[in-house]
Each structure stands twice: as C-alpha cells, then as structure tokens.
Amino acid sequence: MTKTVAVIEGDDAAPEAVGPTIELLKSLDLNIEFTYPVVGDVAINDYGSPFPEEAKVLIDDADTTFFGSTSGSSGVALLYLRWGKGTYANVRPTRYFPGAPSALANPEGVDFIIVRENLEDLYLRTEGDLKDLSNLGLISKTSRKPIAELGEGRYAIKAITREGSERVIRFAFELARTRRHELTVTSKYNMLPESDGFFLEIAQELASEYPDVQMNHFIVDDFACRLVANPRQFDVTVMPNLYGDILSDAAAGLVGGLGLAASGCYGKDYAYFESAHGTAPDIVGRNIINPTANLLSAAMMLDYLGYNEASQRLHSAVVAVYADGDSLTPDVGGQASTQGLCDAVRARF
Ligand code: IPM
Numbered sequence: 001m002t003k004t005v006a007v008i009e010g011d012d013a014a015p016e017a018v019g020p021t022i023e024l025l026k027s028l029d030l031n032i033e034f035t036y037p038v039v040g041d042v043a044i045n046d047y048g049s050p051f052p053e054e055a056k057v058l059i060d061d062a063d064t065t066f067f068g069s070t071s072g073s074s075g076v077a078l079l080y081l082r083w084g085k086g087t088y089a090n091v092r093p094t095r096y097f098p099g100a101p102s103a104l105a106n107p108e109g110v111d112f113i114i115v116r117e118n119l120e121d122l123y124l125r126t127e128g129d130l131k132d133l134s135n136l137g138l139i140s141k142t143s144r145k146p147i148a149e150l151g152e153g154r155y156a157i158k159a160i161t162r163e164g165s166e167r168v169i170r171f172a173f174e175l176a177r178t179r180r181h182e183l184t185v186t187s188k189y190n191m192l193p194e195s196d197g198f199f200l201e202i203a204q205e206l207a208s209e210y211p212d213v214q215m216n217h218f219i220v221d222d223f224a225c226r227l228v229a230n231p232r233q234f235d236v237t238v239m240p241n242l243y244g245d246i247l248s249d250a251a252a253g254l255v256g257g258l259g260l261a262a263s264g265c266y267g268k269d270y271a272y273f274e275s276a277h278g279t280a281p282d283i284v285g286r287n288i289i290n291p292t293a294n295l296l297s298a299a300m301m302l303d304y305l306g307y308n309e310a311s312q313r314l315h316s317a318v319v320a321v322y323a324d325g326d327s328l329t330p331d332v333g334g335q336a337s338t339q340g341l342c343d344a345v346r347a348r349f
C-alpha cells in the first residue's frame with residue numbers, strides 16, 4: 001500500500017539537509033508518495049497566509065509529515081503539527097556512533113532516549129503582566145511576598161495536567177519495554193511539588209502497571225549532572241516539555257552535536273518527524289549542513305510507516321559512514337558536503 005509523506009523543507013539551511021534526505025528516500029523505491037505543503041513566506045506570497053488550508057489538508061491527508069527546522073513564518077505549521085495533531089511524545093534519541101567527535105573521553109555505548117512531553121508545561125505560552133494577577137491573592141511560597149507586591153514584571157504559566165502527563169509517561173514505559181526495561185523520570189519535584197511533583201506522582205502511580213520496568217527518578221539538576229558524567233546509566237527517560245527541550249540539545253553535545261539530533265513526535269493517530277536542531281542561518285547556501293539528524297529522523301519515520309527493514313538499513317548506513325569517517329561534514333570534523341554525506345549513506349544502504 002502506498003504511504004504518503006508530506007514534506008515541509010523549513011527555513012534557512014534546513015532545505016539543504018531535507019532535500020537530499022528526501023532524494024535518498026525516493027531512491028529506495030519504497031512505494032512512498034511525497035507531497036509538498038506550501039507554508040511560510042512562499043505561502044504568504046501565493047495564498048496570503050503562512051499556513052493556508054491547502055497545506056493543512058496535505059498534512060492531514062498524509063500518513064506522516066517530514067519537517068525541516070523552522071525559524072520564521074513557517075513556525076505556524078510546527079504549531080499545527082504539535083498542537084493541531086496532538087503529537088504529545090517527542091522522542092529524542094542520543095546514541096554515540098564511533099567516528100563522531102564526542103565531548104566525552106569514553107563515549108562508547110552511550111545510547112539513551114529522552115521522551116519529552118511535547119504539548120504543555122511552559123509551552124502553553126500563556127504569559128502576561130504580573131499586574132493582571134494582582135487580584136488573585138497569590139503569594140510566593142519562597143519569599144512569602146504577595147504577587148501584588150512584586151512590582152513590574154511578567155509571568156508565565158506552567159501547567160502539568162494529568163492527561164498530558166499520563167499519556168507521555170505511558171508512552172515512555174511502553175518504549176522502555178522495547179529496550180532495557182528501565183525508565184528514569186525527572187523534573188524539579190523538590191521545589192515545584194504541585195506541578196513537577198504531580199508529574200512524578202503520576203509516574204509512580206503508573207509504575208504499578210509496568211512491574212517489568214525498573215523505574216527510578218532524579219531531580220532534574222542532579223539528572224543533568226549524571227547525564228553528562230555517566231550517560232551510559234540511562235536508557236529511556238521522560239520529562240516535562242522545557243527540560244526535555246534543553247536537555248535533548250545538551251545530550252546531543254555528548255555525541256557529536258546538534259547535527260546528529262533526530263526526533264519524532266508521536267500522538268494518538270499522527271506522528272511527524274523533524275531534526276531537533278535549528279535552521280543554521282550562519283551556513284546558508286554552503287551545502288555543509290550536517291544531514292545526519294534528518295537521515296536519522298527519516299529512519300524513525302520509515303519505522304513508523306512500517307518499513308522496518310529499510311529503517312534499520314538506513315540507520316546502519318549512517319553508522320557505517322561515521323565509522324569510515326571519510327564523508328563527514330565539517331561540524332563533525334570532516335570535509336564532505338551535505339550531499340556528499342548523503343551519497344555516502346546511500347552507497348552503504
Ligand atoms: C525544538 C525547537 C522548538 C522547541 C522551537 C523551534 C519551537 O527548539 O524542537 O526543540 O522549542 O520545541
């Protein structure tokens with residue numbers, strides 16, 4: 001059966017990595033049809049909106065979307081792919097490939113996954129003026145000062161809901177079952193017992209349904225130290241949105257940088273795939289952006305679409321290119337172009 005992938009190439013240097021990644025997928029003859037929703041500045045020009053109905057329909061009609069990084073007006077498509085499609089679990093693997101320049105003296109065997117809650121926490125983006133809260137009688141738990149007396153300032157709402165936490169923690173438990181049967185939960189539950197504490201409580205409730213998975217937990221600052229000092233101790237981890245955003249970038253630094261940071265965002269009935277990195281505006285037009293994050297995200301996508309063997313072969317081909325080391329982009333110590341790295345992966349497929 002034909003599968004359909006909607007491709008949104010993204011901004012700045014992102015299309016330079018997405019383009020050859022999609023060309024590589026096309027060359028595999030997998031019975032995938034590609035559609036190209038028009039979003040961002042081009043859509044403003046052609047349709048008068050950065051995210052026209054036509055683009056939304058192509059995303060909805062596709063089995064999945066492959067998304068390049070965004071910096072500007074195409075960001076509204078990302079909002080739709082996350083909040084519109086309910087993709088609540090952002091899976092961000094960190095795996096060391098021999099040949100990649102790691103920040104660690106001994107990176108061998110580093111292989112863990114951050115499951116980042118993808119829809120809530122501070123990402124509600126409900127912010128405002130502190131003045132607007134002054135009649136609510138709120139008091140700071142630490143300074144005991146009424147919020148009304150804090151003077152000029154702004155607030156942001158951090159919301160941790162039962163539904164949002166349960167579904168992502170369940171997702172992480174299920175993922176743990178496919179790996180080492182270990183799950184680490186992290187949040188700032190000591191200082192924020194009502195919100196981050198709730199996240200941990202829900203994990204502890206669910207743990208009884210997964211007796212075959214060993215669950216442990218660390219406060220997020222302690223977790224960050226452990227992640228850097230001894231990443232091999234972790235397998236599947238789960239955390240609220242903002243910690244996951246920050247720590248997944250930090251984690252990428254352990255294994256060669258953002259150029260390798262793949263991700264997939266999964267919901268109940270939709271998933272989309274995107275690299276975790278930004279649009280690299282500093283290297284636009286040079287054909288040197290590292291396509292690895294896109295290639296690995298594409299491997300995750302193939303797995304999601306049911307092309308499990310092709311997914312594994314693509315992943316192994318990337319690993320082989322790093323092991324050989326002669327076709328790497330400058331960010332990982334090589335001299336190859338984006339296209340050169342993709343060609344090398346295709347040759348080893
Ligand atoms: C990511 C990015 C996004 C985020 C931005 C582009 C909204 O940093 O996917 O990690 O903060 O989630």
Ligand code: MN
Nearest residue numbers: 245246249276
């Ligand atoms: Mn990020």
